[in-house]
Amino acid sequence: MAGIGFRLDRIARQDGLGGIANAAFHGAVVSSGPWLMTAFAMFLLQRWTRTTMPPDDHAVVQTSLVYAFGVSTVITAPLAMIATRVASDHFYLERRDAIPSILMAALVWATLASLIAGNLLFGFVGGMRPGLFLLATAVLTLFAQIWIASPFLHATWRHRPIFLAYLAGIAMTALALAVIRPSAPAAVLAAIAAGLLVTLVLLISAIRDDFPNSPEWRANWFGRTPGLLALGAAGLANALAIWIDKWLLWWAPGSVQAVGALRVNPVNDQASFLGLLTMIPGLTLILVTTETRFDRAFAALMGHCTGAANLRRIEKARRHVARTIRIDLRLLTVEQAILAGFCWVLAPEIIRLLDMNARGMFGFRLTAVGVVFHLVAIQMSIILSYYDLAGRIVAVWGSFLLASAIGTILLRDSGFASFGFGYLAGAVTAASLAIGLVAQATGRLTYLLFVGNNPAVVGNNGLWARFWP
Structure with a gap:
C-alpha cells in the first residue's frame, strides 16, 4: 500500500526544487506524524509546565506522555502489522470495499488493548486519581488508534488532508494551552487528548475519502491470511526493540519513581x-x-x-x-x-x-x-x-x-x-x-x-x- 509514496515521488520528479521540498515535507508528515506530534507536545510542555506547574504535577504530565506513547506503539504493532498485510492482500485483489471493515476491526481491537493497558499502568501501577487516570488512558488510546490508522494513509493518494490533520491537532493543543493557560495536570492532559482526537477524526476522514464503502463488523476480518502469528510476532519484536533499552534504564542509576510505581529516567528519556x-x-x-x-x-x-x-x-x-x-x-x-x-x-x-x-x-x-x-x-x-x-x-x-x-x-x-x-x-x-x-x-x-x-x-x-x- 504505497499509493501516496508514488504520488509524492511524482511531485518530486516533476515540480523541480519546490516539488522536492514539497514531497519531502509531506513525506515526513505521512511517515512520522505521531512522532512529530509527540515531539511538539514533549518539548512544548517541557517549557510550559516547568514555569506554570509544581514539579510533581509536571512529572505526572511527562510520565503520562512517555508511557502513553511508548506503550501504544507496542500494543498496536502486532495489530497494525496484521491489518496492513490483510488490507494489502485485499487491495491487490481489487477488493477496496473491504478496507473500511479491516480498519474498523483493527481500531476496535486496539481500543480494547489500550483500555486494558491504561487500567494496569495508570490505575493499578501508577495509582492516579480517577480524573487523571481516565485522561491518561484516553491519551494512550488515541495514540494507539492513530498508530493503527497511519499505515492505511499510505494507500491514499492525497497528501494535503493528512498534513492538515496533524496540523489541526497540534493547533488544537497549542490553542487550548495558550487560551486556558492550565496549571493542573488534568487540564494539560485534556488539551493533549483534544488535539489527538481532532487528528484521529481527520485522518480517518482522509482514509474514508479514498475508501468510502460502509464498514461492516467481521469477526474473521483477517480472513485466510497465512502466517498471522509470524506477522504479529514481527510487529511486536519491532516495537519492543525500539523501547527495550529505555525501559531497562528506568531501573538504572539516575532513574526516579515518578508517579506511583511508574519509573522514568529523565535524562535518557529526553535524549533518546x-x-x-x-x-x-x-x-x-x-x-x-x-x-x-x-x-x-x-x-x-x-x-x-x-x-x-x-x-x-x-x-x-x-x-x-x-x-x-x-x-x-x-x-x-x-x-x-x-x-x-x-x-x-x-x-x-x-x-x-x-x-x-x-x-x-x-x-x-x-x-x-x-x-x-x-x-x-x-x-x-x-x-x-x-x-x-x-x-x-x-x-x-x-x-x-x-x-x-x-x-x-x-x-x-x-x-x-x-x-x-x-x-x-x-x-x-x-x-x-x-x-x-x-x-x-x-x-x-x-x-x-x-x-x-x-x-x-x-x-x-x-x-x-x-x-x-
Missing part, C-alpha cells in the same frame, strides 16, 4: 527521544524514493514471472532488483550518516538550545548513530515483506531486541556515559543480519518465487505458514 527524531528524514526517503523504486523493480520481476518471459529475462529482472536494493541502501546510509555526523558534532549546542540536561549528550549521540543502522534494518525488512518472508523479519527484530537488552543490561550501572549503547548495539546487529538475509533471499529469489515460497507448492495453511522457506 531526541535521537530517535533523527529517523524522520530517513523514513521520508524510504516512503518517497526507495520503497517506490523497489516496488517498480519488483513488480517488473513479478510481471516476467507471471507472464511468458524465459529464464534469461527473469534473471535479468532479478539482477535489476538486486541493483536497485544496493543503490537505495547506499543512498539511505549516506543521507542518514551525514545527519548523524552533524548531530554528533553539534550535540552540545542542540542540548543547550533545547534546555536539556547536558548529561543526555551521550545518549543523544549514540542514538543518532544507531538510527542509521535502524533505518537500514527497516528498509531491509520492507524488502523481506515484499518477498513474503515473515520469519526472517522476526529474526531481524528479534536480534535487535536481544542485542539491545543485553548491551543495556551489561552497562546499565555505568552511568549516563553508556546511555544509548544498548540501542546502538541492537541496531548494528539487526542491520547486519537484515542485509545478509536480504542478500541471501535475493540471490535465490527466482527459486523462492516459483518453488520455495510458492503456496501452490509448499502449502499455505496455518498461523505459521511458510515461516522460513
Whole structure:
C-alpha cells in the first residue's frame, strides 16, 4: 500500500526544487506524524509546565506522555502489522470495499488493548486519581488508534488532508494551552487528548475519502491470511526493540519513581527521544524514493514471472532488483550518516538550545548513530515483506531486541556515559543480519518465487505458514 509514496515521488520528479521540498515535507508528515506530534507536545510542555506547574504535577504530565506513547506503539504493532498485510492482500485483489471493515476491526481491537493497558499502568501501577487516570488512558488510546490508522494513509493518494490533520491537532493543543493557560495536570492532559482526537477524526476522514464503502463488523476480518502469528510476532519484536533499552534504564542509576510505581529516567528519556527524531528524514526517503523504486523493480520481476518471459529475462529482472536494493541502501546510509555526523558534532549546542540536561549528550549521540543502522534494518525488512518472508523479519527484530537488552543490561550501572549503547548495539546487529538475509533471499529469489515460497507448492495453511522457506 504505497499509493501516496508514488504520488509524492511524482511531485518530486516533476515540480523541480519546490516539488522536492514539497514531497519531502509531506513525506515526513505521512511517515512520522505521531512522532512529530509527540515531539511538539514533549518539548512544548517541557517549557510550559516547568514555569506554570509544581514539579510533581509536571512529572505526572511527562510520565503520562512517555508511557502513553511508548506503550501504544507496542500494543498496536502486532495489530497494525496484521491489518496492513490483510488490507494489502485485499487491495491487490481489487477488493477496496473491504478496507473500511479491516480498519474498523483493527481500531476496535486496539481500543480494547489500550483500555486494558491504561487500567494496569495508570490505575493499578501508577495509582492516579480517577480524573487523571481516565485522561491518561484516553491519551494512550488515541495514540494507539492513530498508530493503527497511519499505515492505511499510505494507500491514499492525497497528501494535503493528512498534513492538515496533524496540523489541526497540534493547533488544537497549542490553542487550548495558550487560551486556558492550565496549571493542573488534568487540564494539560485534556488539551493533549483534544488535539489527538481532532487528528484521529481527520485522518480517518482522509482514509474514508479514498475508501468510502460502509464498514461492516467481521469477526474473521483477517480472513485466510497465512502466517498471522509470524506477522504479529514481527510487529511486536519491532516495537519492543525500539523501547527495550529505555525501559531497562528506568531501573538504572539516575532513574526516579515518578508517579506511583511508574519509573522514568529523565535524562535518557529526553535524549533518546531526541535521537530517535533523527529517523524522520530517513523514513521520508524510504516512503518517497526507495520503497517506490523497489516496488517498480519488483513488480517488473513479478510481471516476467507471471507472464511468458524465459529464464534469461527473469534473471535479468532479478539482477535489476538486486541493483536497485544496493543503490537505495547506499543512498539511505549516506543521507542518514551525514545527519548523524552533524548531530554528533553539534550535540552540545542542540542540548543547550533545547534546555536539556547536558548529561543526555551521550545518549543523544549514540542514538543518532544507531538510527542509521535502524533505518537500514527497516528498509531491509520492507524488502523481506515484499518477498513474503515473515520469519526472517522476526529474526531481524528479534536480534535487535536481544542485542539491545543485553548491551543495556551489561552497562546499565555505568552511568549516563553508556546511555544509548544498548540501542546502538541492537541496531548494528539487526542491520547486519537484515542485509545478509536480504542478500541471501535475493540471490535465490527466482527459486523462492516459483518453488520455495510458492503456496501452490509448499502449502499455505496455518498461523505459521511458510515461516522460513
